[in-house]
Amino acid sequence: MNEVEFRELRYFVAVAEELNFSRAADRLGIAQPPLSRAVRQLERRLDVRLFDRDTRTVTLTPAGLALLDEARHVLTTMAGLTRRIRRAAHPGTxxxxxxxxxxxxxxxxxxxxxxxxxxxxxxxxxxxxxxxxxxxxxxxxxxxxxxxxxxxxxxxxxxxxxxxEPRMAALPTGHPLTRHPTLHPADLEGLPMPRGPGEDGPGPVVHDSAQLLEVVGLGQAVALVPRYLADAHPRPDIVYRPLRDADPxxxxxxxxxxxxxxxxxxxxxxxxxxxxxxxx
Structure with missing residues (x-):
């Protein structure tokens, strides 16, 4: 049987995220030898090498990188399915x-x-x-x-x-783009924009809309915001401009x-x- 087991995917994700078998074993609450055996078994089932290992480092191969995204999705889907079934067993939930x-x-x-x-x-x-x-x-x-x-x-x-809702550009007061009454999304290309936790990019990390407006007001970024947010938060340190041809x-x-x-x-x-x- 070459079917991948759920347990093997869970072990693989732990190693892929830690890039260290010892830390992954601690995280999973198991010993390192069975973890290593499970990863090798998964590689045999798939007939690919998932990790490049030497005495100092563990890195993901291209196949490992591809599997990591899919395995995370499978684990999340299974967690959701389990929770929904448990709630369905109790009609009053x-x-x-x-x-x-x-x-x-x-x-x-x-x-x-x-x-x-x-x-x-x-x-x-x-x-x-x-x-x-x-x-x-x-x-x-x-x-x-x-x-x-x-x-x-x-x-x-x-x-x-x-x-x-139409989108608006939120710009720091004094930004050169505020001279234009309307903007196009291309006008903002290359400028730092706020990003969520775990996202890549040059802009500052924000956790909510209030923090997003603060980093714009401080001149650390520009942002795309819905019109209702612009209408609800007029500020002397931020200028809002309509965006032409922007997706709503x-x-x-x-x-x-x-x-x-x-x-x-x-x-x-x-x-x-x-x-x-x-x-x-």
Missing amino acids: PLRVTAKAGMAAGMLRAITGHYTALPGAPAVDILVSGYREQAAMVRDGRADLALLTPPYEARGLELEALAE YTISVAWAEGNRSQAVALFVRAALELYADVPD
């Missing part, structure tokens, strides 16, 4: 829905109110989550549904668009791919009944 603070959270409250008025709707727990956490929470089962705002990784999710800022409801729960379907129906103004 509330539906868990999440959004970040701001416009999305306000929409979520409105949808929840509409949903709970529908016949047969289970109870709902609303989770206000952090910056860019929502997609991961649905994939790994911590939430059944989420309202997502870009950017996010859509893999493993099903989505319905609910609302759109879309708020979507998302749930795990393949999740056919009646409660999830009812919640999506409630969301679409309230917010059905997004063109196909």
Whole structure:
């Protein structure tokens, strides 16, 4: 049998993230020899070398890099499946829905109110989550549904668009681009922009929209923001300019791919009944 085992993927990810067999074994709570044997067995099953090893270093091969992304996705999907099955075994378990603070959270409250008025709707727990956490929470089962705002990784999710907002450029006061009444996305190319934790790029790391505006006001970055955020936060140290030909800022409801729960379907129906103004 050459089928890959779930345990082997979990062990592989630990080694790939630690790049050290001893630390990976400690993290997994096992001894190092069985961990090394499991990795070698995985390499034999796949007929590829996943790591380059010498006496000092462990590095991922191209095949290992490719497997790491897929293995993380498999582990997350399995975690989400396990959580959803456990909740399904208890019919009274509330539906868990999440959004970040701001416009999305306000929409979520409105949808929840509409949903709970529908016949047969289970109870709902609303989770206000952090910056860019929502997609991961649905994939790994911590939430059944989420309202997502870009950017996010859509893999493993099903989505319905609910609302759109034009994008604005947020610039530090005095920036040369503030001389123009409108801008094009190409005007911002090459400029530092805020990035989320774990993302690559030259701009500062931010954890929420308040921090994003602070780094813009300090002149450390420029940013793309939805119009509602610009309207809600006029500041003397930031100038907002409309963007021509920019993709709109879309708020979507998302749930795990393949999740056919009646409660999830009812919640999506409630969301679409309230917010059905997004063109196909």
